[in-house]
Amino acid sequence: MIVKPSQIGVSSDELSVRSLIFFIIELENLLSYIGKRMLQCKETIAVAESVTSGFLQFSFSQMRDASTFFMGGITAYSLQEKVEILKVDLEEAIKTNCVSSNIAETMALNVAKMYRTNWSIAVTGYATPVEESGKKLFAYFSISHRGKIILSERLDLHSRTKAVNAQLYYSEFILGCFKLELDKQIDTGIDNDKAS
Known part of the structure; x- marks a missing residue:
């Protein structure tokens, strides 16, 4: 049996607000963990985002002592900004509408x-289905560490996902992946220190 929001007295706008609240509550533990690990490894991070429109930067700003490791970020929504500020290739930007694995990697580096x-x-992608995306929702994200791309993936969502929910999902997924990559790098460093 499928229950529609209207059958339980909740509008889709209310569900979006609830999704945002749930996202923030669930995110608190993840953000706390990432913040502690960043302080532990004494390294820094910056963010370049398009489709998430600042959610990742907001998330890092919520971490305790964020100013010691979060150096800043940029939300580059237009092709021009991605080309001029983040130095993505103009031809590829035009050809892919600034949404490709290589564009995300270039932005990260x-x-x-x-x-x-x-x-x-x-991260770069689509939060609403448009002609350029083939009416699909997807995003590419990349994580770099010390000048090398260590993770680059594509995320696909159902085309009827509301824009704000897509942005929240992309953000939470990317932060979860970052946590795993951060753990790998720290654990590898600890193992290397023990071997020395």
Whole structure:
């Protein structure tokens, strides 16, 4: 049996608000953990985002002592900003509407250079189905560490996902992936220290 929001007295707008609240509550533990690990490894991070429109930067700003490791970020929504500020290739940007794995990787590497950080995260994609996306919702994200891309993936969502929910999902998923990559790097460093 499928229950529609209207059958339980909740509008889709209320569900979006509830999704945002749930996202923030669930995110608190993840953000606390990432913040502690960033302080532990004494490294820094910057963010370049498009489709998430600042959610990742907001998330990092909520971490305790964020100013010691979160150096800043940029929300580059237009092709022009991605080309001029983040140095993505103009031809590829035009050809892909700025949404490709290579664009996300370039954004990640260049935001790390801009802010002189050890880590960076970049994301570009679609929060609403449009002609350029083939009426699909997807995003590419990349994580870099010390000038190398260590993770680059595509996320696909159902085309009827509301824009704010898509942005929240992308953000939470990317932060979860960052947590795993951060753990790998720290644990590898600890193992290397023990071996020395």
